[in-house]
Amino acid sequence: MSDNDDVPFNRDFPLKPGVVDDIRPGVRRILCNNPSPFTFTGTVSYIVGKGNVAIIDPGPDDEAHAAALLDAVRGETVTHILVTHTHRDHSPNTARIKAATGAPVYAEGPHRASRPRYESERISSESGADRDFKPDIEVRDGETIEGSGWALQAVATPGHTANHLAFAWRERKYLFVGDHVMGWSTSIVAPPDGSMIDYMASLERLTQRDEDLYFSGHGPEIPEGPRYVRFLIRHRQAREASILHRLAKGAADIPAMVPSPCKRRRRYSRHGARDLYRHRPAADRRRRLFRAGASGRPGRAWDRGDGWRPADRRDVSARVTFGSFRGVRSTNPESRDSGFDAARRPGMTNSYFFTTFG
Numbered sequence: 006m007s008d009n010d011d012v013p014f015n016r017d018f019p020l021k022p023g024v025v026d027d028i029r030p031g032v033r034r035i036l037c038n039n040p041s042p043f044t045f046t047g048t049v050s051y052i053v054g055k056g057n058v059a060i061i062d063p064g065p066d067d068e069a070h071a072a073a074l075l076d077a078v079r080g081e082t083v084t085h086i087l088v089t090h091t092h093r094d095h096s097p098n099t100a101r102i103k104a105a106t107g108a109p110v111y112a113e114g115p116h117r118a119s120r121p122r123y124e125s126e127r128i129s130s131e132s133g134a135d136r137d138f139k140p141d142i143e144v145r146d147g148e149t150i151e152g153s154g155w156a157l158q159a160v161a162t163p164g165h166t167a168n169h170l171a172f173a174w175r176e177r178k179y180l181f182v183g184d185h186v187m188g189w190s191t192s193i194v195a196p197p198d199g200s201m202i203d204y205m206a207s208l209e210r211l212t213q214r215d216e217d218l219y220f221s222g223h224g225p226e227i228p229e230g231p232r233y234v235r236f237l238i239r240h241r242q243a244r245e246a247s248i249l250h251r252l253a254k255g256a257a258d259i260p261a262m263v264p265s266p267c268k269r270r271r272r273y274s275r276h277g278a279r280d281l282y283r284h285r286p287a288a289d290r291r292r293r294l295f296r297a298g299a300s301g302r303p304g305r306a307w308d309r310g311d312g313w314r315p316a317d318r319r320d321v322s323a324r325v326t327f328g329s330f331r332g333v334r335s336t337n338p339e340s341r342d343s344g345f346d347a348a349r350r351p352g353m354t355n356s357y358f359f360t361t362f363g
């Protein structure tokens with residue numbers, strides 16, 4: 006089955022942590038020093054406006070980053086704090102910025118899962134969630150948050166998390182997309198926290214809007230946003246097609262379905278996920294076939310290239326018994342070396358990592 010690696014990723018992002026980057030009139034960005042295979046070079050926080058400003062995504066629990074943000078707005082007034090979603094690399098620092106500025110916090114709501122967990126998921130894959138976060142003002146889809154000299158419309162974009170919002174500066178045709186769209190990689194969609202069905206619908210949604218410059222939670226800005234999003238949609242659709250193709254051809258065990266390690270390594274280097282694999286033996290890589298629900302809808306499956314994942318138990322039963330998938334639970338401590346807290350938990354399944362990139 007042919008690959009579909011035609012998403013025009015851009016990993017050119019030389020911004021250094023703590024440096025205030027005046028990227029457009031009324032838009033400044035500051036990189037937090039929290040690089041990892043999941044955050045790329047780190048979380049990007051944005052300052053919108055001049056004089057009376059909003060801060061979007063204060064970032065992880067990181068004192069130095071909070072200080073850098075507050076330094077950047079010295080002499081100005083922070084009137085709003087906006088949060089795209091409740092992952093630990095985006096929202097925890099909100100408490101510090103709020104304590105320092107008194108600004109109210111706007112977000113869709115506290116963290117929540119997209120669907121109930123399956124029994125097999127009782128080891129939470131949600132430890133990347135910031136469960137302490139609670140906005141002062143819960144923002145609904147389409148509502149506009151007005152500041153002085155700027156207005157940001159909330160665009161509900163569930164998928165990466167159920168409560169994910171993008172913020173559109175409509176007048177400028179800018180969209181602050183959080184983790185819904187990233188220029189350097191595809192986004193993590195890890196159920197039950199995330200939902201592939203919602204994610205796809207949220208991508209479609211952006212193609213109907215006229216904002217064309219995207220500012221992402223990680224990595225560089227994305228010109229021609231809707232065009233880029235169409236690449237992402239096609240990429241996921243091609244993955245799905247390749248999974249169904251392999252199933253139809255009767256590939257029913259893991260080695261039969263997973264391409265050779267060499268081929269995979271090449272592909273990951275293009276996806277920017279190579280670090281995850283570099284030190285792992287091929288046999289360990291090959292075990293990473295796993296299930297990853299897509300909102301429980303039967304008959305669909307999603308793949309990220311290193312194998313395939315039936316969307317839920319019902320899909321598995323179509324061709325392979327669910328028991329085949331138990332092997333994906335790795336006991337190799339090396340496989341927990343990701344930058345994500347969740348992945349370091351004892352007993353954490355590998356599946357969590359590998360629902361991450363798509």
Ligand SMILES: [Zn+2]
Nearest residue numbers: 090092165184
């Ligand atoms: Zn996130």
